[in-house]
Amino acid sequence: MTSRPELKAPPEVFYNDEEARKYTSSSRIIEIQAQLSERALELLALPDDGVPKLLLDIGCGSGLSGETLTESGHQWIGFDISPSMLDVALEREAEGDLILGDMGQGLGVRPGVIDGAISISAVQWLCNADKSCHEPRKRLKSFFESLYRCLARGARAVFQVYPENLAQRELILGYAMRAGFAGGVVVDFPHSTKRRKEYLVLTCGPPSLSSATPKAKGEDEESCSDEESSGDEENQTVSISDRHRPRKKQKLNKKVKGREWVLRKKEQMRRKGNAVPLDTKYTARKRKAGF
Amino acid sequence: MRLLTHNMLSSNIKGVTNGFPLRIEVEKVVEKSVDFNPDFLKNMFAKIEYKALVEASRIMGYAELPDHAEPSMLESDDFLRKFHHALMELHLEEGTLVCPETGRRFPVNKGVPNMLLHEDEV
Numbered sequence: 116m117t118s119r120p121e122l123k124a125p126p127e128v129f130y131n132d133e134e135a136r137k138y139t140s141s142s143r144i145i146e147i148q149a150q151l152s153e154r155a156l157e158l159l160a161l162p163d164d165g166v167p168k169l170l171l172d173i174g175c176g177s178g179l180s181g182e183t184l185t186e187s188g189h190q191w192i193g194f195d196i197s198p199s200m201l202d203v204a205l206e207r208e209a210e211g212d213l214i215l216g217d218m219g220q221g222l223g224v225r226p227g228v229i230d231g232a233i234s235i236s237a238v239q240w241l242c243n244a245d246k247s248c249h250e251p252r253k254r255l256k257s258f259f260e261s262l263y264r265c266l267a268r269g270a271r272a273v274f275q276v277y278p279e280n281l282a283q284r285e286l287i288l289g290y291a292m293r294a295g296f297a298g299g300v301v302v303d304f305p306h307s308t309k310r311r312k313e314y315l316v317l318t319c320g321p322p323s324l325s326s327a328t329p330k331a332k333g334e335d336e337e338s339c340s341d342e343e344s345s346g347d348e349e350n351q352t353v354s355i356s357d358r359h360r361p362r363k364k365q366k367l368n369k370k371v372k373g374r375e376w377v378l379r380k381k382e383q384m385r386r387k388g389n390a391v392p393l394d395t396k397y398t399a400r401k402r403k404a405g406f
Numbered sequence: 407m408r409l410l411t412h413n414m415l416s417s418n419i420k421g422v423t424n425g426f427p428l429r430i431e432v433e434k435v436v437e438k439s440v441d442f443n444p445d446f447l448k449n450m451f452a453k454i455e456y457k458a459l460v461e462a463s464r465i466m467g468y469a470e471l472p473d474h475a476e477p478s479m480l481e482s483d484d485f486l487r488k489f490h491h492a493l494m495e496l497h498l499e500e501g502t503l504v505c506p507e508t509g510r511r512f513p514v515n516k517g518v519p520n521m522l523l524h525e526d527e528v
Contacts, residue, residue, distance in 0.1 A: 212411040223418035
């Protein structure tokens with residue numbers, strides 16, 4: 116990508132009336148958005164029981180992605196920060212309810228009521244500090260915490276993102292984990308610069324077979340849809356981050372202030388050239404409570 | 407904005423402990439016909455705050471919804487139709503949503519509520 120929209124202006128400014136119209140009248144963009152939305156919906160792995168679900172479309176824009184949700188029979192509520200884009204969505208008679216809001220301020224949705232959330236090409240905007248009062252970390256935290264709260268147990272959130280770099284993707288994923296999500300990244304067509312697409316697949320609730328990150332497309336030119344057959348691990352290009360890693364428990368047991376640690380630190384200081392008292396039998400001795 | 411969405415929204419202002427439900431001030435209500443889907447309604451019934459829905463539908467001008475509802479009433483087609491109408495077919499086109507705790511007003515234009523918070527409310 117030669118220039119990223121995120122570097123030009125904040126989303127509500129970049130997506131003004133002109134841009135909104137341009138965006139929505141480009142058949143190429145419409146097609147791409149439809150594909151991305153369909154794939155996101157697929158990754159959402161909603162139960163195939165014919166019952167319409169209540170979904171969130173975060174950064175719904177002009178309703179292109181929402182159309183895919185409606186076509187699949189679901190009800191949805193869309194959030195976007197650009198009034199121009201929402202105007203276009205209204206013109207196109209989007210079936211979902213639209214809300215003018217800033218995801219970085221928190222979603223303001225009641226706990227446990229949403230069956231799933233998708234976001235197409237929107238979440239990376241959170242990493243920008245567009246206003247002096249913006250603190251990207253605080254915004255990421257607000258967003259993911261409020262999202263985690265409003266999702267029903269076992270529900271998923273799938274975000275198609277365009278991270279600027281690896282650090283940005285890790286930042287986004289990090290805040291998602293901190294909010295309680297488990298999950299990872301699915302990269303479709305990782306070796307093709309043009310077709311490469313990244314999806315963050317996040318789950319709420321206990322890790323189980325169904326929350327193992329799904330198979331990515333494009334490793335062997337086969338597309339997948341059923342990720343219950345996750346026995347075939349060969350073609351995965353994903354990283355699974357599980358919040359129940361045993362590693363965390365080990366860290367707590369590490370003794371930070373033992374005698375060994377003190378001696379090691381003193382040796383380090385000596386090597387640096389600092390003046391350090393000699394090591395004696397009194398070094399790191401437990402002092403009386405009075406200290 | 408349908409009452410389904412209104413039933414999901416809560417005031418997000420910093421320091422507010424109970425921002426639900428947002429009080430509705432009506433300026434214009436539009437009725438739009440939506441496909442009747444009993445499965446979806448039964449699914450949603452458990453998640454809906456029924457009392458808030460009844461109050462909201464009354465304010466919007468629909469008084470048919472009974473004050474209290476038991477899950478057993480979902481078997482009745484009559485109740486389901488009323489529930490469907492209140493939840494999915496009444497749209498607040500123009501009006502205001504008011505935070506119950508702070509009184510802060512969120513305008514609704516063309517059916518779209520403006521929930522953007524000011525700097526000091528975040």
